Amino acid sequence: xxxxxxxxxxxxxxxxxxxxxxxxxxxxxxxxxxxxxxxxxxxxxxxxxxxxxxxxxxxxxxxxxxxxxxxxxxxxxxxxxxxxxxxxxxxxxxxxxxxxxxx
Numbered sequence: 001x002x003x004x005x006x007x008x009x010x011x012x013x014x015x016x017x018x019x020x021x022x023x024x025x026x027x028x029x030x031x032x033x034x035x036x037x038x039x040x041x042x043x044x045x046x047x048x049x050x051x052x053x054x055x056x057x058x059x060x061x062x063x064x065x066x067x068x069x070x071x072x073x074x075x076x077x078x079x080x081x082x083x084x085x086x087x088x089x090x091x092x093x094x095x096x097x098x099x100x101x102x103x
Contacts, residue, residue, distance in 0.1 A: 008077040009067050011040045017077055018047035024080035028055045031063055031074030044075060 008017045017023045028048045034041055034057075048055050063072045 006079055006081075007066060008079065009070055009072045009075075011044070011073045011075050014075045014077050015040060015043055015047065018044065018051065024083065025051065025053055025077050026080050027078040028053050029063060029066070029076040029078065030055060030057050031060050031072075032057045034074045041075070 008014055014028070017025065028044065030041070030044075036042060036045070045055065060074070063074065063076055066072075066076060
């Protein structure tokens with residue numbers, strides 16, 4: 001894995017990220033053969049499809065490598081790279097808020 005910050009690992013963190021409309025996500029990785037009967041997995045699939053995300057079924061060995069052998073629970077998200085333009089807008093907004101607060 002390139003960088004831990006490029007991925008969200010684990011079922012509940014993945015659900016939380018998918019529910020966050022401000023979270024920029026590239027792709028969903030599911031472990032091949034993962035049970036679609038699991039309620040959390042069904043939620044992940046529904047949310048991912050609702051956001052029109054690519055869902056890739058991959059072997060456990062690939063998830064192990066991508067997660068540096070962390071407990072991924074068969075589910076990972078790949079995040080979009082940081083958008084510098086968006087970051088600059090947020091920083092400008094924060095600066096304006098701070099200026100108003102201290103006036």
